[in-house]
Amino acid sequence: MIKLKLAGGAEVWVDFDLDKSRCKGCRKRIYWATTCNAKKMPIIQNDDGQWQSHFYDCRKAAMFRREYKPNTDGVGTDTKWLKKI
Numbered sequence: 533m534i535k536l537k538l539a540g541g542a543e544v545w546v547d548f549d550l551d552k553s554r555c556k557g558c559r560k561r562i563y564w565a566t567t568c569n570a571k572k573m574p575i576i577q578n579d580d581g582q583w584q585s586h587f588y589d590c591r592k593a594a595m596f597r598r599e600y601k602p603n604t605d606g607v608g609t610d611t612k613w614l615k616k617i
């Protein structure tokens with residue numbers, strides 16, 4: 533686990549091996565960071581090399597916020613999500 537500072541100033545923890553994922557909305561490489569209040573948040577590295585929340589730059593973000601839950605329990609979550617796209 534390492535600590536990162538996001539573009540907005542928030543500090544999060546991330547393990548680049550374990551938290552690696554791909555956005556179900558836009559297929560970009562994302563990482564599931566853990567915030568200081570133990571919430572999971574998708575982050576992505578922007579063109580300047582800074583880390584930021586993927587909620588800001590994902591073109592599916594609106595959908596994301598309402599419906600997307602981190603896939604923590606395997607196939608079921610993913611299947612439900614994919615049907616809605």
Ligand SMILES: [Zn+2]
Pocket residue numbers: 555556557558559560586589590591592
């Ligand atoms: Zn996305």
